[in-house]
Amino acid sequence: MKIFSSLCALGPLLPLAASTILQNGQVRQTNFLNTKTASISSNSSAWKTYAPNAPELSYKGRWDSKHVSWWAAPGLKFGFEGQDVAITFGEHTTPGVLIAYRVSGMDWQMTNVTVGATHHLISASTPGVSGAQSWQLPFTFELRVTNWAYGVQISAVHLSSSSKLIKIPNFAKKIEFIGDSLTSGMYATYEAFSGFGYNIGAGFGNVEFSITAYPGICLHDADCWGNPRGQTYQWLQTSDTSWRASQLYGKDPEPWNFSKDQPADIVLINLGTNDNNTANYNDPAAYYTSYIKLVSSIHETYPDAQIILMSLWNGFYGLGNSYYQSAAFVNEIQNVYKHFEKEGYVHYFDSTGILQHNDIGPQWHPTDVGHIKVASHVMQYIKMKFGWTLGATGPEVQHETLYWNDEQGY
Structure with a gap:
């Protein structure tokens, strides 16, 4: 199986091409599962089929x-009984898109899914099913789209005939990220699935x-890198600025229905790197005014x-015998903060x-x-500033980042 490379936000989404994952220049071996199976009839005696709008699906x-996913690392989560889960992906699924999925707190597994096909993702041999303790039942299924530009369409969810779907309650708190390629994980190993958001x-x-992040996008409402x-x-819309969104919706995307979604308790913004790029350069005054507008819209x-508001690191440059961090819109972002500080x-x-x-x-x-470094610092900041607890107790977050040296001396 193949993993597919990120594509620049410039221009239409090109046909998917095989790529590789590099670790310090070394090729990482990948072995993604082939989960495609025969189509499942709605009247099959071996399966119970649920529509994509089933209330148990989160x-x-x-x-x-249309149950098409957008933006970075969108997901699907539900509880189930039994041992088998299969999903049929609709016509608006990106061909070959890589998804991650798992049972409960087990490590993520990867598979490339196919347009209009059914994929048998969970069976008796899936890690987390065979070794589950009775107090860990029912099972939890979770899926994430790894990319930021590609997506899936859920057409149907199938369970073994003796099973049933179970609604998993939402956590009490929610955080939303509004950003560009940095937040969405462009060029990270598993892209959005490896990004700091x-x-x-x-x-x-x-x-x-x-x-809610997409590569190349500006904060200011302007054409940037093809966005x-x-x-x-765009933050107010359901879909992102991708080529596939333009093909499905043209210039009239679905507005996002905030009233049907859990409101965010924290919104973290990292925007401006593309505004500051010479290819898109937006005047600092326009950037500042647009930032005020965005914050006001979020608060409303x-x-x-x-x-x-996160400051921008904007890369590094070598000078003499050391390296130095570049900056972008430092005064403008700080002035936006000062504008709202008393609130x-x-x-x-x-x-x-x-x-x-x-x-x-x-x-x-x-x-x-x-x-990971950015995420760790932000998490500690949120913990100390707002009293949020670090509730992860062991299940994998970053996939395949277990690097170590197995020699004492060399």
Whole structure:
């Protein structure tokens, strides 16, 4: 099986191409499962089929009325009895998109799913099913789309005939991330699934999260790297600015129905790197005005949310015998914070010093380690600032980051 490379936000989404995962320049071996199976009839005696709008299904992130996923690392979660789970993916699924899935707290497994096909994801041999303790039942199924530009459409969920779906209650708190390629994990090993947005949300272990982030997008409502609109507009829509969204909705995306979604308790914003790029350059005054507009829109939508403005690290450069961090819109972001400071719901997180030059990969985005460093610092900030607890107790968050040396001396 293949993993598929990230594509630049410029222009239409090109046909998927095989790619590789590199670790310090070394090729990582991958072995994604082939889960495709024969189609399942709705009147099959071996299976019980549920429609994509079944109330027991919990969609994470943004999904539209056709049950198509958008933005970064959207997910699906539900409880079930029995031993078998299969999902049929609809016509609006990106061909070959890589998904991660697991049972309860076991490590993630990966598979490439196919348009219009049924994939038998969980069986008696799946880790977490065979060894489950009685007090760990019923099982929990969780799925995440690993990419930021590709997506799936849920057409049907199938369980073994003696099983049933079970609604998993949401966690009490929720965090939403609004960002660009940095938050969405572009060029990280598993892209959105390895980005700091996902790492923070999943790392808490006891919060819901949504990553409204897409590569190349600006904060200011302007065309940036082929994204026709900026986040001051697009954050209010269900779909992102991808080519597949333009094919499905044209210039009229579905507005996101905030009233049907769990409101965010914290909103973290990391935006401006694309506004500051010479290819898209937005005037600092326009950036500042748009940032004020975005924060006001978020506060109007989530009146009880705390809003965190993250400073931009904007890469590193070599000078003489050392490396130095670049900056972008430092005064503008701090002035946005000062504008709302007396209101008490806007906060400033200074990311300076968290990353070093070797935490940035060859494509100018954080490495997996860089994303983990950012996530760890933000999580501690949220813990100390707002009293959130770190509720993860062992289940895997970052997939395949178990690197170690097995020699005492060399």
